[in-house]
Amino acid sequence: MATSLLSSAVSIHKEGKSLVQLKETTFLGISISEHLKTEFNPTIIRSKREYSQRTRSIRAQTAVMTPAVNRASHEKKKTLRKGSVVITGASSGLGLATAKALAETGKWHVIMACRDFLKAERAAKSAGMSKENYTIMHLDLSSLDSVRQFVDNFRQSGRPLDVLVNNAAVYQPTAREPAFTAEGFELSVGTNHLGHFLLSRLLMDDLNKSDYPSKRLIIVGSITGNTNTLAGNVPPKANLGDLRGLAGGLNELNSSAMIDGGNFDGAKAYKDSKICNMLTMQEFHRRYHEETGITFASLYPGCIATTGLFREHIPLFRTLFPPFQKYITKGFVSEEESGKRLAQVVSDPSLTKSGVYWSWNKDSASFENQLSQEASDVDKARKVWEVSEKLVGLA
Ligand code: NDP
Ligand code: PMR
Numbered sequence: 001m002a003t004s005l006l007s008s009a010v011s012i013h014k015e016g017k018s019l020v021q022l023k024e025t026t027f028l029g030i031s032i033s034e035h036l037k038t039e040f041n042p043t044i045i046r047s048k049r050e051y052s053q054r055t056r057s058i059r060a061q062t063a064v065m066t067p068a069v070n071r072a073s074h075e076k077k078k079t080l081r082k083g084s085v086v087i088t089g090a091s092s093g094l095g096l097a098t099a100k101a102l103a104e105t106g107k108w109h110v111i112m113a114c115r116d117f118l119k120a121e122r123a124a125k126s127a128g129m130s131k132e133n134y135t136i137m138h139l140d141l142s143s144l145d146s147v148r149q150f151v152d153n154f155r156q157s158g159r160p161l162d163v164l165v166n167n168a169a170v171y172q173p174t175a176r177e178p179a180f181t182a183e184g185f186e187l188s189v190g191t192n193h194l195g196h197f198l199l200s201r202l203l204m205d206d207l208n209k210s211d212y213p214s215k216r217l218i219i220v221g222s223i224t225g226n227t228n229t230l231a232g233n234v235p236p237k238a239n240l241g242d243l244r245g246l247a248g249g250l251n252e253l254n255s256s257a258m259i260d261g262g263n264f265d266g267a268k269a270y271k272d273s274k275i276c277n278m279l280t281m282q283e284f285h286r287r288y289h290e291e292t293g294i295t296f297a298s299l300y301p302g303c304i305a306t307t308g309l310f311r312e313h314i315p316l317f318r319t320l321f322p323p324f325q326k327y328i329t330k331g332f333v334s335e336e337e338s339g340k341r342l343a344q345v346v347s348d349p350s351l352t353k354s355g356v357y358w359s360w361n362k363d364s365a366s367f368e369n370q371l372s373q374e375a376s377d378v379d380k381a382r383k384v385w386e387v388s389e390k391l392v393g394l395a
Contacts, residue, residue, distance in 0.1 A: 083212055084160045085346055086111040086203070088139060088196065089168025091120040093307030094220065096127060097339025098165065102346060103133035111159065113139035113150060113168075135159075141168055141195030143182035144392055151202045162212035163346050164203055166196040166219040166277070171309050172266035173317075178257040185391065186250040186257040188266065192273035197280060198392040208292050214352055218345055219281045221298040221357060221375075223331075225274030228372040231303075231331070238271035240380060247387050276388075278357060278371055279381040285355035286381075297351070299358040300369065301341045302333030330362065337364065 085102060089095040090112035102108040112134055114120035120136045137153055140146040154161070169192045172179065181190035200217060207215050226232040227239075240246070241260025248255020257264045259272045278298050285296040305322040313321075325332035333341075341360055345351055351358065351366065359369035374380065389395040 082106075083108045083162045083347065084111065084210075085109070085163040085165060086113050086154070086161060087165040087167055088113045088141065088199070090114055091116060091123045093309060093335060094301055094304055094338050094342060095165075095167040096123050097335045098167070098342040098346070099124070099134060099339075100127040100129055101336075101339040101343035103129045105343075105347075106133070108133070108347070109159070110134040111154070111157075112136045115140040115142075115146075115168075139199075141199070142170075142187060142191045144195070144198055145182065147195055147198045148202070151199070151206075154203075155206070160210050160212065161203060161206040162210045162214075163216045163218065164200060164207060165342065165346060166200060166217075167342070168192070168196075169220070169270070169273070169309065171270045171312065173270070173310075173313050175264075175266040175312070178252065178264045178266075178269070180251065180257075183391075184249065184251040184253075186252075186264075186269055188269040189246070189250055189259060189273045189276065192270070193276035193280070194388060194392055196277070197388045198394070200280070200284070201389070201392075201394055204288065204292075204294075207294055214295060214347075214349070215293065216295040216297065216346060216352075217281075217284060218296075218342070219277045219298050220342070221278040221281070221300055222271075222274045223300045223303075223359075225271045225278060226300075226372040226375055228370065231329075232271075232372060236265050236268035236271070238268065238275050238374070240272055240275055240374065240384070243380075243383055243387055246384070246391070249391060275375050276384055278375045279377070279384050280388075281357075282355055282376065282378075283381040283385045286378075289354045295352050295354045297345055297354065297356050297358060299342065299345050301338040302360060303329070303331040304335055304338045305332055307335060333360075341366070 085108055087095050087099050087110060090099040090110065091114040095112075099110045099112055103110050110129075110133060112120050112124065114136060115138070117136055117138055124134055124136070135157070137150060137157070138146070139150040170188055172188060179187040181187055181195070183190070185194055196219065200219075207217060223229050223231045224234070225238045227237055232238065239260055241262070243259060244261040245256040246259045248261075250257050250259070256262060258269060259276075281296050281298040288294060289296060303325045305325040310318055310321060322332065341364075344366060345358055353368070356368050357371050358366050360366050370376075386395070
């Protein structure tokens, strides 16, 4: 029955370019209209082989121009020590799978930045991670004091910072009323965006000091924040509007709890937070890439329909969502596969391009994807940055 409900909802045709069409129907109370059609242009897909050929030729040109001594010391550094990567929210789902994938290579020490120490320890243990490959440090992104405390503790640990992965997130699709962070920001945007924004800004100095061959700052994005996709057109759609709610502090005192100033909607707040994540990555790129050489990247790892992200969704959704994604949209990926994808963005030498939003095709090859108009709006990115720095006390 479930399958017939789902298959009556969507039909997917492949005729050269693929066209995904929706019939008027509802999925778990959500109404989708015929006008929701996305045309998927294969020309924007660049195969991994093609991409790495291009980057190889760029690197080959650079290598010719690099003096031999520098190159030798650069190579030497590469083999000197393990990379040191901080992953927020590494106690479950994508973060845990990425921590495991990196730890298993023996080339990375993973700092699992988690709000629940015991949960993280149990998760690392049951994932089979060996103790010398990870450290757990406390971080609660829904408290800016905790973010600052984490940065102090991290510095005291004396470890270098080579890669920062902003992965943690909360999703509250069934909440009727907003919940708030310690400082009184709506919880989804406060945690997923503002907590990470402060963390990243504070840790820029540390990343900059790293002598690792490829330093990276990664912010996990998502398809559902991108309205140039079918998934991004499922209501409620992400939309930051003119940022009046964000500017007012998202606290329902001076302003709405929503970025655009509208009525509270937990699912929309999550999608809005993902737009902020993708805009922030690009703004970092524009402000710092040239000066620091740091690679800034975002990604959509695929639909990991089994993770804890959906813990607050209704039970029927949690039952139907994985088979729907597996058999109907075919967007499903396992936690293990998603972890390999994010691990590539952390460490693959062919994914050093900055300012990029990575996705993977059905053969699991990475390609540089296009963001929606709003998620790539330069002016909005600058405004989100400026308002956010006021809210977190940096301006
Ligand atoms: P999970 O719920 O499994 O993982 C989220 C992690 O974030 C958990 O470790 C959770 O900690 C942590 N977290 C939540 N709140 C806080 C906080 N206040 N402070 C510190 N850590 C916190 O979900 P996913 O693995 O699915 O999500 C990971 C990322 O992937 C998110 O950025 C999400 O937006 C993104 N994503 C997920 C997709 C999916 O289909 N699942 C698709 C596209 C993107 P705890 O274990 O203590 O709850
Ligand atoms: Mg979606 C190609 C189609 C596709 C993909 C890749 C996703 C991913 N979803 C797709 C289509 C649809 N979804 C369609 C046609 C429907 C209506 C039947 C639909 C519904 C739906 C719901 C109710 N989808 C959802 C939800 C959620 O609550 C999830 C969400 O929005 O979380 C924010 C979700 C998701 N769909 C995805 C992905 C990746 C998600 C989850 C999470 C995320 O962005 O992090």
